[in-house]
Amino acid sequence: MTEMISKAVVEAENASRRDALLRDYESLGERLARRGIEIDSIKEKVAAYGVAVPSWGVGTGGTRFARFPGLGEPRNIFDKLEDCGVIHQLTRATPTVSLHIPWDKVSDLTALKEKGVALGLGFDAINSNTFSDVPGQAHSYKFGSLSHSDAATRRQAVEHNLECIEIGRALGSKALTVWIGDGSNFPGQSNFTRAFERYLEAMKAVYAALPDDWRVFTEHKMYEPAFYSTVVQDWGTNYLIAQELGPKAFCLVDLGHHAPNVNIEMIVARLIQFRKLGGFHFNDSKYGDDDLDTGSIDPYRLFLVFNELVDAEVRGVDGFNPAHMLDQSHNVTDPIESLITSAMEVCRAYAQALLVDRKALEGYQQENDALMASETLKAAFRTDVEPILAMARLEHGGAIAPVATYRASGYRAKVAGERPAVAGGGGGIV
Numbered sequence: 001m002t003e004m005i006s007k008a009v010v011e012a013e014n015a016s017r018r019d020a021l022l023r024d025y026e027s028l029g030e031r032l033a034r035r036g037i038e039i040d041s042i043k044e045k046v047a048a049y050g051v052a053v054p055s056w057g058v059g060t061g062g063t064r065f066a067r068f069p070g071l072g073e074p075r076n077i078f079d080k081l082e083d084c085g086v087i088h089q090l091t092r093a094t095p096t097v098s099l100h101i102p103w104d105k106v107s108d109l110t111a112l113k114e115k116g117v118a119l120g121l122g123f124d125a126i127n128s129n130t131f132s133d134v135p136g137q138a139h140s141y142k143f144g145s146l147s148h149s150d151a152a153t154r155r156q157a158v159e160h161n162l163e164c165i166e167i168g169r170a171l172g173s174k175a176l177t178v179w180i181g182d183g184s185n186f187p188g189q190s191n192f193t194r195a196f197e198r199y200l201e202a203m204k205a206v207y208a209a210l211p212d213d214w215r216v217f218t219e220h221k222m223y224e225p226a227f228y229s230t231v232v233q234d235w236g237t238n239y240l241i242a243q244e245l246g247p248k249a250f251c252l253v254d255l256g257h258h259a260p261n262v263n264i265e266m267i268v269a270r271l272i273q274f275r276k277l278g279g280f281h282f283n284d285s286k287y288g289d290d291d292l293d294t295g296s297i298d299p300y301r302l303f304l305v306f307n308e309l310v311d312a313e314v315r316g317v318d319g320f321n322p323a324h325m326l327d328q329s330h331n332v333t334d335p336i337e338s339l340i341t342s343a344m345e346v347c348r349a350y351a352q353a354l355l356v357d358r359k360a361l362e363g364y365q366q367e368n369d370a371l372m373a374s375e376t377l378k379a380a381f382r383t384d385v386e387p388i389l390a391m392a393r394l395e396h397g398g399a400i401a402p403v404a405t406y407r408a409s410g411y412r413a414k415v416a417g418e419r420p421a422v423a424g425g426g427g428g429i430v
């Protein structure tokens, strides 16, 4: 196993924090025991939890106005995997990487898979890209892809998705994520019904090529790059797609792809109820698809999403197995630090949701005690679960304080010396 950060650094950093952590963990354990919660069982669930890192997330993101590259940016997917290896080594919470084709396309897939194995990383859902053109492609996606008015362009987009499935198969992925930029900028530009019919027909061809043990996730987004309408605009349309395609098709919820104030946790509950929740792209937003760091703006909403997930887990919902992925654009931070922090925020929301007294909550719901129902959720959310997260990391070889340990390691300065500065490229807001 290749350790990207020297074990000596991790151990020295942990040694300086271990005694305080043991005391904090014991103290929290006592307080949770008073609430009838066994701290070790929560810690074990958190330790078993994993969220996938997006390969595009380790590069500096940008906006449609500009991109300001950081130091030591990964030059290719092999560099990206090394950065992902750092995140997993320190957090022990990101065991898989979600690739994006063509950004991560390589000629030697065996070498890529071996690199992942060496770093202790597997490959999560593979993402196709028909929202931008690559040099030399026959048909442009300027006016759409899977729903394009031209049959040859649609066919090209289908072929690309089939290629993604083949790449994913070679790497051990089990899912394809499809997000399209198709839509319109003017009323009248596109016939809503015909465009959706064409999309469904194209997606049926993609679906037909899925291996038996694969799933396909379709991702809705209300606007951008098309600003008047998008073909897959919301969870209702997304649900219709999953229904039309069949049992291997599921809806992917990107937290940023909704209008402000939309009740996302309720969408999650509905998709769980009707067995069509495929997974998440976690991020946070203030205004739209900001792709800000998960939990940085509204950690309570993230907790409420996890509250629905744990509720389904506790109820043992048949076939419940959503994929958890981060999808963020890091424009002003070191992407590794942002992804470390975001992975921990997701773990935190999960741990807090595990603390909800579900029996009491059910009672308050039954009695219509709105205030106490709300307080039951708040009691879990207000609990500082950091000692649980830190102990889970420590016991699995990670860092008690991942960002501090990363900074102490000098990793960024080291790769800055090895990786020459590059301009632009890669993806930002997806």
Ligand SMILES: [Mn+2]
Binding pocket: 179, 219, 254, 281, 327, 430
């Ligand atoms: Mn996304």
